[in-house]
Amino acid sequence: MTSTLPATATSTVPAQRPSAPEGVSAPFTGLRSRGSRADLILCAGLLVAILLVQGWNIAAYPTLSDDEGTYLAQAWAVQQGKGLAHYTYWYDHPPLGWIQIALLTWVPAHLSPSLMTVGPMRSTMLVVSAVSAVLLYVLARRLSLPRWAAGLAMVLFGLSPLSIVLQREIFLDNIAVTWTLLAFCLAASPSRHLWHHFGAGLAAAAAVLTKETMLVVLPALFVTMWRHSHRDTRKFALTGAVTACVLIGTAYPLFALLKGELLPGGGHVSLWEGITYQMSRPGSGFVLERGTGSYGVLHSWLYYDRILPVGGLAGALLLLVTFRWSVTARALAGPALTVAILALVALRPNGYLPAMYVIQALPFLALVLAGGTASVAHAVLRRRRTEQERAYVTRGRRGLAAALVLAAGAYVVPRWYDGDRTAVTADANAPYRAASAWLRTEVEDPEDTRVLVDDALWLDLVHDGYRPGLGAIWFYKADLDPAVTKTMSRGWRDLDYVVASPTVRRDAADLPNVRAAIGHSTPVATFGSGEDRIEIRRIDAGHTTTARSGGSR
Amino acid sequence: MAAFTLWWQMHAWRTPEVLASTRFASPDGGGGLSFSLLLPARHEQAVLDHTIRRLLESSHTDFEIIVIVGHDDPETAEVARSAEARDPRVRVVVDHHERKNKPKAMNTALSHCRGDVVGVFDAEDQVHPELLAHVDQAFRTTGADVVQGGVQLINFHSSWYSLRNCLEYFFWFRSRLHLHAQKGFIPLGGNTVFVRTDVLREAEGWDPACLAEDCDLGVRLSSVGKKVVVAYDSDMVTKEETPGSLMSLLKQRTRWNQGFLQVYRKRDWKQLPTMGQRLLARYTLMTPYLQAVSGVIIPLDVAVALFLDVPVGIAFVTFLPAVTALVTFVFELVGLHDFGKQYGLRVRTVHYLKLVAGGPFYQVLLAGAAVRAVWREQRGHDDWELTSHVGAHLTEATREDVAA
Numbered sequence: 001m002t003s004t005l006p007a008t009a010t011s012t013v014p015a016q017r018p019s020a021p022e023g024v025s026a027p028f029t030g031l032r033s034r035g036s037r038a039d040l041i042l043c044a045g046l047l048v049a050i051l052l053v054q055g056w057n058i059a060a061y062p063t064l065s066d067d068e069g070t071y072l073a074q075a076w077a078v079q080q081g082k083g084l085a086h087y088t089y090w091y092d093h094p095p096l097g098w099i100q101i102a103l104l105t106w107v108p109a110h111l112s113p114s115l116m117t118v119g120p121m122r123s124t125m126l127v128v129s130a131v132s133a134v135l136l137y138v139l140a141r142r143l144s145l146p147r148w149a150a151g152l153a154m155v156l157f158g159l160s161p162l163s164i165v166l167q168r169e170i171f172l173d174n175i176a177v178t179w180t181l182l183a184f185c186l187a188a189s190p191s192r193h194l195w196h197h198f199g200a201g202l203a204a205a206a207a208v209l210t211k212e213t214m215l216v217v218l219p220a221l222f223v224t225m226w227r228h229s230h231r232d233t234r235k236f237a238l239t240g241a242v243t244a245c246v247l248i249g250t251a252y253p254l255f256a257l258l259k260g261e262l263l264p265g266g267g268h269v270s271l272w273e274g275i276t277y278q279m280s281r282p283g284s285g286f287v288l289e290r291g292t293g294s295y296g297v298l299h300s301w302l303y304y305d306r307i308l309p310v311g312g313l314a315g316a317l318l319l320l321v322t323f324r325w326s327v328t329a330r331a332l333a334g335p336a337l338t339v340a341i342l343a344l345v346a347l348r349p350n351g352y353l354p355a356m357y358v359i360q361a362l363p364f365l366a367l368v369l370a371g372g373t374a375s376v377a378h379a380v381l382r383r384r385r386t387e388q389e390r391a392y393v394t395r396g397r398r399g400l401a402a403a404l405v406l407a408a409g410a411y412v413v414p415r416w417y418d419g420d421r422t423a424v425t426a427d428a429n430a431p432y433r434a435a436s437a438w439l440r441t442e443v444e445d446p447e448d449t450r451v452l453v454d455d456a457l458w459l460d461l462v463h464d465g466y467r468p469g470l471g472a473i474w475f476y477k478a479d480l481d482p483a484v485t486k487t488m489s490r491g492w493r494d495l496d497y498v499v500a501s502p503t504v505r506r507d508a509a510d511l512p513n514v515r516a517a518i519g520h521s522t523p524v525a526t527f528g529s530g531e532d533r534i535e536i537r538r539i540d541a542g543h544t545t546t547a548r549s550g551g552s553r
Numbered sequence: 554m555a556a557f558t559l560w561w562q563m564h565a566w567r568t569p570e571v572l573a574s575t576r577f578a579s580p581d582g583g584g585g586l587s588f589s590l591l592l593p594a595r596h597e598q599a600v601l602d603h604t605i606r607r608l609l610e611s612s613h614t615d616f617e618i619i620v621i622v623g624h625d626d627p628e629t630a631e632v633a634r635s636a637e638a639r640d641p642r643v644r645v646v647v648d649h650h651e652r653k654n655k656p657k658a659m660n661t662a663l664s665h666c667r668g669d670v671v672g673v674f675d676a677e678d679q680v681h682p683e684l685l686a687h688v689d690q691a692f693r694t695t696g697a698d699v700v701q702g703g704v705q706l707i708n709f710h711s712s713w714y715s716l717r718n719c720l721e722y723f724f725w726f727r728s729r730l731h732l733h734a735q736k737g738f739i740p741l742g743g744n745t746v747f748v749r750t751d752v753l754r755e756a757e758g759w760d761p762a763c764l765a766e767d768c769d770l771g772v773r774l775s776s777v778g779k780k781v782v783v784a785y786d787s788d789m790v791t792k793e794e795t796p797g798s799l800m801s802l803l804k805q806r807t808r809w810n811q812g813f814l815q816v817y818r819k820r821d822w823k824q825l826p827t828m829g830q831r832l833l834a835r836y837t838l839m840t841p842y843l844q845a846v847s848g849v850i851i852p853l854d855v856a857v858a859l860f861l862d863v864p865v866g867i868a869f870v871t872f873l874p875a876v877t878a879l880v881t882f883v884f885e886l887v888g889l890h891d892f893g894k895q896y897g898l899r900v901r902t903v904h905y906l907k908l909v910a911g912g913p914f915y916q917v918l919l920a921g922a923a924v925r926a927v928w929r930e931q932r933g934h935d936d937w938e939l940t941s942h943v944g945a946h947l948t949e950a951t952r953e954d955v956a957a
Contacts, residue, residue, distance in 0.1 A: 194567045230569035235887050237566075243883045247876050251869070258858065258868045 042151050043137045050133055050158030053420055055126050058168050059119035060427040063532070066503045067356070068118045068170040069455030070474075075101035076116055076459060079109060086469050087481055091261070091274025094252050096209040097172035104128070117436075117459045119429060121170060128174050129167045133158045135181035136363050142188040143331045143367075145374055153370035156312075157363050161419025162305035166359050168423075172211040173359035179207035180214055180221070181363055184334065187225040187241070197225055197237040201244030208245075209252055212278070214360060216345055217338050218245070224334030283350035294346075294353040301358050304419055307412055309358065312365025315372030316340055322375065332371040338364040377401065431528035435499060436460040438525050438536055443497075447471065451497040452478055452517055454504050475504050479511040492517040492539060500535040559881050565728035565785075575731045577784040580683075580690040588616035588685055589668035589750065593658040594676035598628040601676045605636045605643060608674070613685035618643045619665055621658045655743075656759035656766035663758045672747045673767075679792040680745075687789060688747050691782055698752045698779040699771070701730060702745035703790035707896065709889075709904065713911040714802060714918065715795035716904060720885055723892045727785050733837070734783040738822065738830045740813075740837060741771030741781070745791040752779060763819075765812020772816055772834065776824040787895035803922050810841040810926035841923040844916075851878050852913070882912060 075098040077086040084095045104124040109116040136157050140150035157163060167174055186200035204221055207214040222238070229237040256262040256271035264270045285292025301309055316339035319329040329336070342361045346353060380401050385394075436457060443449055446465040452475040453461055461472035470487055475498070477484040488494040491513055498504070498517045508514045521537035528534055565575045590608060594601045601620070608618055620633040624647050633645045646665050648658045659673065670692065674680060684702060691700045703726040709719040726742070733739035746767065756773055759766040775781055796802040816822075822834035836843075851874050858868040889908055893900035 191570075192568050194563055230572075232572050233566045233569050235891065236563065236884065239883055239887045240563075240880075243880055247879060254872065255865065255869070258865045 039137075039141065039147060039150075042147060043134060043154070046137075046151055046154045046158070047130060047133055050154070051126055051130055053159055053424060054129055054164055054168060055123065056424040057426070058122045058126070060429050061423055061425075062165045062168065063428040064118050064432050064456035065169055065171075066455045068122075069458055071098045071101055071172060072105070072116070072118055072121055072170050073455060073458050073462075073474075074098040075105060076109070076462075078102040079106065079116075087474065087477055088269060088483060090269040091256065091271045092278070093172060094209040094212060096206065097175055097211060100175050100210065101170060114463045117463065118170065118456050119433070122168055125168060125170055125174060128178055129158065132167075132174070132178045132181055132363065135178065135185050136367065139181060139185045139188060139335075140367055140370065142185060142190060143335070143371075145328070145331070145371060149370045149374040149377075152373060153363075153366045156308055156369055157366035159416065159420065160305045160308040160362075160366075161416060161423060162301055162308055162358070163362050164420060164423045165304055166356065166362070169356075171356050171359060173213070173356045176207045176211035176214050177360055177363060179203050179210055180217055180360065183207060183221055184224055187221055187334070188228045192228060192230050192233065192237070194233060194237050194240055197229065198240040198244050200225060201241035202248055204241075205245045205248030208249055211360070213357070216341055217360065220334050220338040220341060223337055227330075227333060281352040283348075284353050286349050287346055287353060294351070297353050297355050297357070298346075300355060305416070307415065308362065308365050308369065311372075312339060312361070312369045313343060315365075315368040315370075316343075318372045318375065319368055326375050328371050328375045328378065332368055335364040335367040335371070339368055376404070380404070431532065431534040432457060432501075434527040435501075435525070435534045435536060436464075438527075439466075439497075439499070440464040442525070449496045450494065451499060452495060452504070452514060453499040454501045456503075457499060457501070475514050476507060476511055478513040478517070485513070488513070492520050495539050497521075497539065498537045500537055502532055502534075559877055559884070562724050562729055562881070563884060564732040571731075575727070575783070575785050577687040577786045577789060578690060578694065580686040585693050586615070586670050586689050587668040588613065588670050588672055588689075588747075589666035590616060590618045590672045590674060591621060591659050591662050591666075592618055592674050592676060593621045593655050593662075594629050594633065595623055595626060595653065595658075596629060597676035598632045601629060601632045602636060604674070604676055604678055604680070605633075607682075608680055609640055609642065610682045611680070611685045612682050613689060615668075616642065616685060617668060619646055619662045620644070621646050621648055621662045623647070623653050623658075624649050654761065656763065657761045659766075660758040660761060663753065666750055669750055670747050671750050671753050673744050674791065675744045675793070677793065678744055681789040681791075684745075684789050684791075687784070687786070691784055692747070692749070695782050696780065697782040698749050699741065699774055699781040700747045701734070701739070701741055701771075701781065701783045702747070703727070703785040703787075704742055704745050705787075705790040705792055705896070706795050707792045707898075708794045709892070709898070709900075711795065712799075713907045714799060714915060716889075716907055717911055717915045718795045718802065720888055720892065720908070723888060724885075726783075726790070730783045731785070733833075734781050736830060736833055737775055737778075737781075738825060738834045738837070739771045739775050739781045739783070740765075740768035740816070741774075743767040748774070760819075763812060763815050764808050765816060768809075768812055769816045769819065769821075772819075772838075773821045776821045778826070799918070803918060803925070806841075806919065806922035807925045807929065810923050811930050813838045813841060814926060814930050841919070841926065844919050844923065851875055882909065885912075 074085045074095075077083060078095075078099055079102045080086075083089065084099075089095065101124070104127060105116060105121050108121070108124065115121065133154050137150050137154045140153045141147070145153070158167075180203075183200045183203035186196045186203060189196035189200075200221070204214075204218060208218070222242075225238060225241055226234070253262060253271060261268055261270045262272065264273050284294040284297065287294040287298050289295055316336045319326070319332050319336040320340060322329045323333065339361060342357075342364070345351070346357065381397050385397075439446075439451070439457075439461060446461070447467060448471075449466060450471055450473065451461060451466060452473050455474055458468075458472055458474060462468045466472035470484065473484060473495075478488060478495075479485070495517050498514070498521050500508075500518055500523075504514065505518070508518055517539060518537065521539045523535040524538045525536045526533055565572055592601075592604065592608070605618060605620065620636070620643065622630040622633050622645060630645070630647070633643075637643045637645050644665065646662045648661045650657045650661070663671065670688075672685075672688070688700050688702060691697060704722060705726065706715065706719040706722045709716045730739065730742070744767075748770075752774065756770070760769050760773075763769045771781065796805050817835070817838040822831060822838070825831045825834060854871040855875050857863065858871040863871075885908060886905055889900055889905060892898070
């Protein structure tokens with residue numbers, strides 16, 4: 001007999017197993033988290049709390065981001081059947097992300113088209129957050145964390161002020177995180193089913209096609225799958241997963257190939273150029289060097305919350321160091337490795353570090369922090385404990401644990417309370433709403449008006465009757481998209497307004513047409529004050545009439 | 554459709570528990586059943602003696618070997634008689650049918666069987682000495698009416714098609730048959746199959762007119778709810794060799810396909826109780842034809858997507874079958890690796906390359922056999938094909954003996 005499994009020791013040849021449900025085998029049913037009532041109640045309770053805090057005031061805080069506008073506008077273009085973007089799709093990111101946003105926002109946008117603007121549509125991100133939070137809980141249980149630690153991971157992930165700020169925003173990264181968590185959950189499937197691992201490969205591919213940066217997480221996923229597969233079926237499970245991932249991933253270049261846009265050529269965009277652009281983005285400096293862009297990004301994260309990023313990193317370190325002795329550390333090898341990889345990538349000497357980079361690390365930071373806590377709890381309460389342990393030692397252990405819990409609570413709760421209170425009360429988007437209202441009511445014939453506007457406000461203008469694309473113009477397209485610049489033969493003179501939001505003012509330095517438009521205009525309305533103000537600037541009189549004839553083609 | 558095949562092909566590896574359950578359980582030592590082992594032999598004097606000797610080495614205590622020879626085949630009969638003289642457990646039965654085939658021969662012997670269980674082997678089979686004890690155990694512990702053991706072609710290095718042929722057997726016996734047993738619809742294999750004698754007599758033996766009498770028997774038994782258990786152990790499979798030439802492989806495959814078609818048309822499977830089982834039966838018996846069609850359609854699809862000017866969406870859809878085919882390909886490569894590991898055979902890089910390169914050609918072969926089978930069945934050429942197959946055995950008998 002070549003058998004190495006305990007199952008063969010039973011004296012039957014169970015080729016026929018009518019009673020066992022498909023894919024579930026009795027010895028492992030106990031590990032399944034969905035079976036337990038306590039799990040269900042805990043998970044549901046935490047989910048409600050997370051959704052309340054994340055959902056309350058979601059449209060008004062944080063400040064609308066340009067990227068949110070970009071993705072939502074492209075999702076809108078998908079819904080309208082205008083292709084993958086209302087400007088030429090140039091392979092900046094794989095399109096799966098905003099195709100999913102288009103699906104998510106389909107129903108509300110159908111009920112009331114004017115809802116399809118960044119603020120209101122943020123609420124659809126609650127669905128994404130909710131699924132991610134539940135998957136994180138399931139994953140924690142599947143990685144054999146105790147129930148309380150799984151709940152802790154969910155809380156850390158869902159209620160950290162940093163998470164709340166980032167998960168509220170319509171970022172592709174949030175959707176990619178959901179897919180990644182699904183992939184990890186399937187990889188850690190307790191039944192070790194071949195098709196679960198295959199599904200993990202599919203989910204991983206979906207994650208990468210949603211946000212390409214997820215590529216770096218794949219090795220950690222592979223490790224997780226390796227650890228959770230059985231020796232006898234491993235080669236099939238892992239090859240299946242890799243094949244699934246690669247095949248689905250290939251769909252993207254295949255798509256480019258079918259459109260004839262795989263390689264650069266005259267007169268069209270190409271996947272190749274898109275990739276080289278992303279790879280050659282100017283670095284933002286070393287993350288630990290004062291004054292660099294990356295340093296600023298890191299501190300913007302730490303401004304919202306230090307506990308999750310710093311604690312998570314510490315947790316990952318602890319788990320990686322204690323890998324040889326700690327069961328928890330071995331169980332959490334995959335997530336700890338994910339955190340390590342993401343940290344190393346962030347530490348590149350002169351890499352490009354976008355603000356949303358930390359999003360993909362959040363669930364894993366939460367998981368390893370919870371795992372580290374579980375490890376410490378185990379060490380305090382159980383390590384070297386014997387049956388005959390004296391009562392005072394046991395009391396000492398419990399006392400120490402209670403003291404640690406109190407200390408942690410005293411440190412975390414006030415900080416998070418402040419952060420979360422801001423998130424549910426502050427209104428950061430009043431200037432945007434006011435600017436949108438002004439453009440809706442004060443401009444007489446929006447159809448014939450050409451406005452440079454940042455992506456976050458663009459959909460507002462489209463709903464107000466401005467022509468999408470050449471009437472309401474993403475400001476940087478006025479310099480970068482040949483399809484737009486050719487309608488602006490006289491440069492800034494062919495425009496009517498510039499909505500100078502902080503983003504527009506910042507990027508104008510590198511965009512001559514936008515800079516000229518700002519230079520040759522005067523503010524007609526200003527909302528907010530200081531750096532964050534939004535100015536609506538009319539292009540100087542004397543040119544507008546001619547501009548209009550030029551613009552209306 | 555390719556997705557279904559893939560799903561089923563990978564059945565045994567779904568979870569470690571499923572994989573473990575596909576193996577024989579260890580015998581507990583207590584023997585119980587007696588076996589009658591049928592060994593139809595025709596112009597197989599070169600290998601028959603070796604096979605009988607191996608069978609006699611079996612560790613089981615209670616069995617008889619019934620060698621079935623034709624009245625017109627004195628060479629084989631002589632080998633059989635000498636074995637009969639040597640060992641009382643060997644008996645010879647002579648088949649007097651004018652037109653000979655395997656089911657007729659076995660039906661002839663069925664009335665001579667004295668054991669509780671009838672087992673079937675081919676004259677060139679390499680049978681493991683522990684097999685009978687394990688089968689006995691399987692019968693007693695599961696209450697099965699039929700036990701199907703594994704059969705494995707082993708000479709994967711002989712040629713590009715034998716490589717694929719071996720792998721087909723590997724996936725079929727290692728994995729797919731178990732699924733059939735679980736679902737309660739199973740086309741049995743031609744040998745290493747064991748049936749309780751009373752069940753077999755009740756079913757009136759094998760269908761002498763059917764080209765795939767083994768498949769037919771399985772379908773008839775499972776259709777009336779008999780319990781079939783499949784067990785596979787790489788140590789204990791019956792080892793065989795691929796047909797000696799591409800032409801004989803084509804003929805063998807044509808015969809099987811035609812047999813499947815006959816079984817399909819006999820409609821015994823219609824008695825299966827559930828809709829799912831009937832669908833599985835319909836699908837399984839039709840597989841050769843679907844295979845033939847898909848072999849042609851997939852390359853066509855890819856060509857359409859790449860070279861014709863079709864919308865991107867449609868082009869994507871046309872790629873879907875190619876995707877499942879690719880996944881199958883990859884699993885075949887892993888299967889080949891596993892096959893090498895299980896049998897302690899050295900699989901070299903060149904074999905993997907051959908497997909990939911041979912894929913399309915093997916599809917053509919399968920498609921050819923399918924078309925040929927349909928054509929013959931339409932023309933009512935079933936008799937001719939039978940004699941032709943028996944003739945093919947002549948060439949089989951002359952090929953080299955299987956290494957022990």
